[in-house]
Amino acid sequence: MDVTHGVSHLxxxxxxxxxxxxxxxxxxxxxxxxxTVSYLEYRSYFFEPSxxxxxxxxxVTIPNMLVLGAAVMMEDLPFAVRLMIxxxxxxxxxxxxxTKSVGKLMWGYDSKLVDFLNKWLPGMLPSTGKFGLFxxxxxxxxxxxxxxxxxxxxxxxxxxDSWNGLTKxxxxxxxxxxxxxxxxxxxxxxxxxxxxxxxxxxxxxCRSLEMVYQREGIMEGIPLYRYVAPKTLFANGSDYAxxxxxxxxxxxxxxxxxxxxxxxxxxxxxxxxxxxxxxxxDYVQGLQPTEDQHGLFIDIHPETGVPLNVSIRLQLNxxxxxxxxxxxxxxxxxxxxxxxxxxxxxxxxxxxxxxFHTNMVxxxxxxxxxxxxxxxxxxxxxxxxxxxxxxxxxxxxxxVIQDTNGSASPSEQTPLLQHWVDTDSSLSQCCRALxxxxxxx
Numbered sequence: 001m002d003v004t005h006g007v008s009h010l011x012x013x014x015x016x017x018x019x020x021x022x023x024x025x026x027x028x029x030x031x032x033x034x035x036t037v038s039y040l041e042y043r044s045y046f047f048e049p050s051x052x053x054x055x056x057x058x059x060v061t062i063p064n065m066l067v068l069g070a071a072v073m074m075e076d077l078p079f080a081v082r083l084m085i086x087x088x089x090x091x092x093x094x095x096x097x098x099t100k101s102v103g104k105l106m107w108g109y110d111s112k113l114v115d116f117l118n119k120w121l122p123g124m125l126p127s128t129g130k131f132g133l134f135x136x137x138x139x140x141x142x143x144x145x146x147x148x149x150x151x152x153x154x155x156x157x158x159x160x161d162s163w164n165g166l167t168k169x170x171x172x173x174x175x176x177x178x179x180x181x182x183x184x185x186x187x188x189x190x191x192x193x194x195x196x197x198x199x200x201x202x203x204x205x206c207r208s209l210e211m212v213y214q215r216e217g218i219m220e221g222i223p224l225y226r227y228v229a230p231k232t233l234f235a236n237g238s239d240y241a242x243x244x245x246x247x248x249x250x251x252x253x254x255x256x257x258x259x260x261x262x263x264x265x266x267x268x269x270x271x272x273x274x275x276x277x278x279x280x281x282d283y284v285q286g287l288q289p290t291e292d293q294h295g296l297f298i299d300i301h302p303e304t305g306v307p308l309n310v311s312i313r314l315q316l317n318x319x320x321x322x323x324x325x326x327x328x329x330x331x332x333x334x335x336x337x338x339x340x341x342x343x344x345x346x347x348x349x350x351x352x353x354x355x356f357h358t359n360m361v362x363x364x365x366x367x368x369x370x371x372x373x374x375x376x377x378x379x380x381x382x383x384x385x386x387x388x389x390x391x392x393x394x395x396x397x398x399x400v401i402q403d404t405n406g407s408a409s410p411s412e413q414t415p416l417l418q419h420w421v422d423t424d425s426s427l428s429q430c431c432r433a434l435x436x437x438x439x440x441x
Contacts, residue, residue: 017058017102018051021344031149036161038146045138047103056103063318063337064098064328065264066113066131071323072265082325089328092116096328108132133316133340142203145184154190157305158183160201171206171259174245181208188305198227198298205268205314206260207246209233211298219308219347222357224299231275234268251277254317254336265319270294271341272315283335294341304360308348315341 026039047056067089074085089095092113100109108130129135143164150157160180161167169178182188182199198211211227218224235252237244248256253276255268273280274289281287299309321334348356 016051016053017056018048019045019106020048021045028144032146035149035152036146037149038144040141040144042139042141043137045134054102056101056106058102059099060102060105061097061099062105062339063320064094064096065133065318065339066098066111067094067096067328068320069264069266069318070117071326071329072319072321073263074326075321075323079325082323086326086328088116089113089326094328096330104132106132106134107138108135147184150189157189158187159189160184163201163203169207172245173247176242177207177245179208182210187307188300190303190305192225192300192302192305194225198300205255206257207255214297217299219299220353220357222301222308222361224308225302227298227300229270229275229296234270234276250319250336251280253277253280267317267319267336269315269317270296271313271343272338280336283333284338287338301356301360306356310347311343311345313341313343
């Protein structure tokens with residue numbers, strides 16, 4: 001790719017270098033009287049050579065975010081200042097492309113240009129040390145979360161009360177876009193329905209996100225609901241009015257995060273511009289978006305709100321264009337260049353999955369079956385008692401009739417009243433015998 005002679009189509013090559021993210025045990029845990037708890041959660045990344053195409057020492061070439069990004073940020077400055085910036089780039093041997101090892105590109109490298117900019121233009125760069133794509137993420141925390149414990153109301157469990165002391169954001173233009181909604185993304189309230197949504201706050205995206213129900217499913221015998229990102233998640237304000245507060249926008253499918261990334265021209269999307277405006281694919285060759293490989297989803301056990309299987313995929317894009325006075329940009333056309341995409345996935349397995357299946361599937365199933373067994377047993381017992389009662393009653397009536405017929409002769413003249421008393425006496429004796437046999441007085 002040669003930006004000095006103009007580019008209308010760019011070729012995107014994907015090299016998979018995988019890192020395992022480890023969440024360190026929560027720290028600074030503090031419980032509050034209003035049934036909330038605060039904590040810091042740190043994260044670390046470890047390279048996985050067995051799942052990668054090479055090693056961290058492999059050398060690759062990517063667009064120089066420092067040069068091309070700074071050029072867009074300075075396009076409104078006076079022409080003379082832009083010429084000075086271009087001269088500065090040349091002085092420090094910074095061109096439109098950067099060739100470094102994977103490890104240095106990810107976690108940072110020493111740059112004299114970075115030192116110069118931090119000295120003379122403090123605050124321009126997101127970091128003051130080494131410059132790298134993920135330099136500020138490794139061994140860092142996601143901010144101070146304060147969430148509800150659910151002790152007073154189970155519907156509030158894990159709902160974010162504040163983040164870094166804020167109950168709302170200040171990055172965006174409308175109150176709705178600045179809202180901190182949902183949970184911290186690790187758990188949701190129980191008893192979910194297909195109409196429920198999964199809202200959560202993402203510090204990396206600088207905003208709240210919301211996922212919607214897609215379908216039912218089963219994982220290792222455990223029923224689940226799958227939630228996915230709606231097409232409106234990263235839609236621009238023209239296609240989806242509530243997202244107007246996230247603008248200035250470009251094509252749908254892109255989230256402008258420059259307001260929380262030191263005004264750098266950085267955008268977030270789904271990998272390969274999945275669910276984005278198809279025009280984005282016209283400028284970059286080699287992209288083939290599919291839901292299975294590039295969509296994000298969360299599988300939830302609806303009765304408990306516990307995530308069983310999660311895959312969050314996002315792509316980091318750099319907006320590039322020709323900026324007059326900065327010769328490093330050459331004649332490049334306006335393009336949204338994918339820099340990298342990352343996937344964070346996790347699932348429950350092993351002993352935890354077995355315990356969860358036993359407690360949430362097997363035991364409730366056994367209890368349901370036992371319930372029906374007890375109902376059938378109870379009905380059978382009642383029916384047996386009723387049949388036994390009527391059997392004894394019929395036998396007793398037959399005995400009374402026989403006794404009556406045997407004690408009276410045709411020649412005897414028994415008064416009607418005396419006959420009724422004798423019959424009643426016999427019936428009473430029979431009923432008492434029947435009650436005695438059934439264990440009652």
